[in-house]
Amino acid sequence: MMLTLHTTDGGSWFKPGELVEGRASWHLDQEVDAVEVRLFWYTTGKGTQDVGIVRALRIDSPDSSGHRDFSIRVPEGPYSFSGKLITLAWAIELVALPSGETERLDLRIGPQPVEVDLT
Amino acid sequence: MKISIGTSSESRSGCAGKGFGTIFFGLFFLMGSLFTVFMLAETWKQIEPWLWPATDCTILSSGVTETGDDEAAYRPLVRYRYEFDGQVRESDRFLRSGGDTASFDNARDRAARYQPGDAATCRVDSNHPSLAVLERNVPWIGLVIFFPLIFVAIGGGGLWTTWVGFSSNEKEVESISQKATSGRGQKFMVGFGLLFIAIGGAVFIPMALVPSIRSAASTSWRETPCTIVSSSMRSWSTDDGTSYRADVLYEYRVDDRSWRSNRVEFFGFLSTGYADAREILDRYPDRASATCWVNPRVPSKSVLERQFRFKHLLGLIPLVFILAGWGVANYGWKQMRVRKAAEEKTMEEASEDDSPRFLKPQVGPVGKVGGSLFFALFWNGIVSIFVWQAWKGWEQGNPDWFLTIFLVPFVLVGLASFGFVGHFLLALANPRPRLTLTPGQPRLGGELRLEWRFAGRSSRLASLRIFLEGREEATYQRGTDTITEREVFATFDLANTQNDWEIPQGAIELTVPSDSMHSFEADANKIIWEIKVEGEIARWPDIGQNFPITIRPIHIENL
Numbered sequence: 173m174m175l176t177l178h179t180t181d182g183g184s185w186f187k188p189g190e191l192v193e194g195r196a197s198w199h200l201d202q203e204v205d206a207v208e209v210r211l212f213w214y215t216t217g218k219g220t221q222d223v224g225i226v227r228a229l230r231i232d233s234p235d236s237s238g239h240r241d242f243s244i245r246v247p248e249g250p251y252s253f254s255g256k257l258i259t260l261a262w263a264i265e266l267v268a269l270p271s272g273e274t275e276r277l278d279l280r281i282g283p284q285p286v287e288v289d290l291t
Numbered sequence: 292m293k294i295s296i297g298t299s300s301e302s303r304s305g306c307a308g309k310g311f312g313t314i315f316f317g318l319f320f321l322m323g324s325l326f327t328v329f330m331l332a333e334t335w336k337q338i339e340p341w342l343w344p345a346t347d348c349t350i351l352s353s354g355v356t357e358t359g360d361d362e363a364a365y366r367p368l369v370r371y372r373y374e375f376d377g378q379v380r381e382s383d384r385f386l387r388s389g390g391d392t393a394s395f396d397n398a399r400d401r402a403a404r405y406q407p408g409d410a411a412t413c414r415v416d417s418n419h420p421s422l423a424v425l426e427r428n429v430p431w432i433g434l435v436i437f438f439p440l441i442f443v444a445i446g447g448g449g450l451w452t453t454w455v456g457f458s459s460n461e462k463e464v465e466s467i468s469q470k471a472t473s474g475r476g477q478k479f480m481v482g483f484g485l486l487f488i489a490i491g492g493a494v495f496i497p498m499a500l501v502p503s504i505r506s507a508a509s510t511s512w513r514e515t516p517c518t519i520v521s522s523s524m525r526s527w528s529t530d531d532g533t534s535y536r537a538d539v540l541y542e543y544r545v546d547d548r549s550w551r552s553n554r555v556e557f558f559g560f561l562s563t564g565y566a567d568a569r570e571i572l573d574r575y576p577d578r579a580s581a582t583c584w585v586n587p588r589v590p591s592k593s594v595l596e597r598q599f600r601f602k603h604l605l606g607l608i609p610l611v612f613i614l615a616g617w618g619v620a621n622y623g624w625k626q627m628r629v630r631k632a633a634e635e636k637t638m639e640e641a642s643e644d645d646s647p648r649f650l651k652p653q654v655g656p657v658g659k660v661g662g663s664l665f666f667a668l669f670w671n672g673i674v675s676i677f678v679w680q681a682w683k684g685w686e687q688g689n690p691d692w693f694l695t696i697f698l699v700p701f702v703l704v705g706l707a708s709f710g711f712v713g714h715f716l717l718a719l720a721n722p723r724p725r726l727t728l729t730p731g732q733p734r735l736g737g738e739l740r741l742e743w744r745f746a747g748r749s750s751r752l753a754s755l756r757i758f759l760e761g762r763e764e765a766t767y768q769r770g771t772d773t774i775t776e777r778e779v780f781a782t783f784d785l786a787n788t789q790n791d792w793e794i795p796q797g798a799i800e801l802t803v804p805s806d807s808m809h810s811f812e813a814d815a816n817k818i819i820w821e822i823k824v825e826g827e828i829a830r831w832p833d834i835g836q837n838f839p840i841t842i843r844p845i846h847i848e849n850l
Binding site: 265 | 465467468470763767776778805807808809815843844845850
């Protein structure tokens with residue numbers, strides 16, 4: 173199974189309110205129920221991990237080979253940030269269901285191209 | 292991008308973990324399943340009579356008999372005749388379970404519903420017509436099935452996690468977004484908390500509430516002379532050893548009729564120790580004269596002792612379960628609301644409302660008194676039971692040194708808790724800060740204006756500091772403990788003065804840095820912004836209040 177994911181211009185920094193546009197492609201060697209493109213944030217660090225899916229585009233019973241262009245507007249927050257206890261990061265994933273095989277593209281969301289530094 | 296997880300050493304430890312998990316959770320699952328089957332069989336036995344055909348019967352005799360079983364020494368003995376399939380039969384089975392009880396009153400009252408010669412309805416098992424019952428149990432026992440089901444759930448869940456969880460780790464890739472929960476954990480907490488409340492309530496009601504109500508009602512009962520008919524020690528084996536009960540059967544007369552009862556006190560649940568039972572028997576020896584208290588409206592109801600005893604406070608112990616259950620359910624409920632609010636915040640843009648906002652403290656002075664008083668009463672209520680036990684030992688010249696020394700730190704914490712109550716009570720007289728923030732929810736990079744004034748005698752304040760603080764809060768589990776760590780990342784002084792003309796009221800403006808982080812709240816990780824007010828008062832508890840605020844992200848149009 174091969175999953176690929178990329179943004180239209182190859183960029184990974186998006187300001188709140190901007191559109192994340194790109195293409196999700198798959199070549200499946202076995203039948204899956206669906207593939208999903210998810211824009212989400214997640215935390216790492218000392219605390220138990222929190223994950224919040226902002227938008228999910230589901231393609232039910234996909235062909236063994238195909239692609240889907242996506243365009244998702246980034247919400248006002250939360251910003252990507254890094255502190256002494258918590259780091260919050262953004263990503264887009266293409267997930268095959270129910271097996272959970274995944275392709276991930278890391279993003280930075282915020283007013284500046286670098287994450288907010290709280291250290 | 293493909294992510295590989297798992298090394299050969301991890302695989303070996305994974306196998307060991309799998310084996311241990313399978314045995315541990317398998318035992319849980321097996322024992323839970325066995326108990327579930329047992330409970331189902333018992334429940335079915337009580338449901339069956341509800342399906343049996345109703346049959347006319349005639350009461351032949353009615354009374355109370357001793358069972359020979361110390362745990363449930365009395366049984367209503369009602370003999371009745373019935374006809375089924377053209378054959379006349381007799382039975383004295385009252386309930387499917389027999390109807391044995393420790394209470395003479397209970398057995399007597401049940402039997403009294405059937406007098407010789409009365410026509411009644413019994414239920415006959417059509418497959419075994421010799422099996423009949425006069426009354427049917429409501430199958431409450433079916434509710435207890437939740438207990439073994441908890442074990443089944445823990446065992447089954449553990450086995451599923453052990454096998455499915457381990458196999459998922461061996462996958463070539465790992466999805467982070469798959470970990471986004473649907474709030475099932477919070478729902479489980481609410482359900483678990485409610486279950487604790489139900490269990491606590493089911494124990495508290497018969498153990499403390501009903502006896503307390505009966506005890507209160509008995510203040511109007513009549514003092515009546517009575518004679519002890521028999522006085523014997525009942526004992527039976529339990530999981531924790533042997534339980535004892537003083538069985539004192541006494542007789543009294545009301546309106547030329549004799550009544551018998553074995554109710555010594557309303558809180559009989561709490562007297563299962565040998566010493567307690569022995570004391571009662573010593574007070575009421577065989578054939579002795581005594582005084583009992585009789586309900587003037589229902590002369591069959593009586594009690595030997597109706598006064599309150601310190602040990603009755605033990606009946607409050609189930610409140611711990613109720614409070615713990617309430618705490619867990621309430622926390623789960625709040626977390627569900629936090630999750631919903633956080634999801635809505637993420638999906639929608641932040642509020643456009645720029646109007647001023649009167650800030651509320653996180654915990655007000657009255658809340659601090661209430662919280663500390665609740666803790667002090669709760670803590671000292673529990674500890675006092677054991678202190679009383681220790682004191683009793685000292686009083687009887689048989690001190691329990693281990694218990695006494697063990698209790699010292701608990702007593703000190705109890706005393707300190709009352710110290711805190713006193714501290715917060717004094718702080719009630721402090722001047723109270725009133726803060727107004729404009730806009731009510733400032734944005735990063737935007738202006739904020741804070742106005743303050745004090746209700747009360749602000750002249751008592753020797754100094755005042757007001758500052759804005761941003762901090763990270765991360766919560767995680769370590770073993771069975773839930774730990775929250777905090778780290779301050781930003782502090783902005785808004786006011787810091789010892790000038791008595793500046794303290795009573797004032798206003799300050801501040802630009803929130805645009806390169807900082809806005810408020811953020813998830814289940815375990817938070818960015819919290821607070822305005823803190825600290826004031827010093829000579830020879831009196833100081834002021835220290837926190838006012839949480841929301842800092843919004845930069846407006847999209849300004850990016």
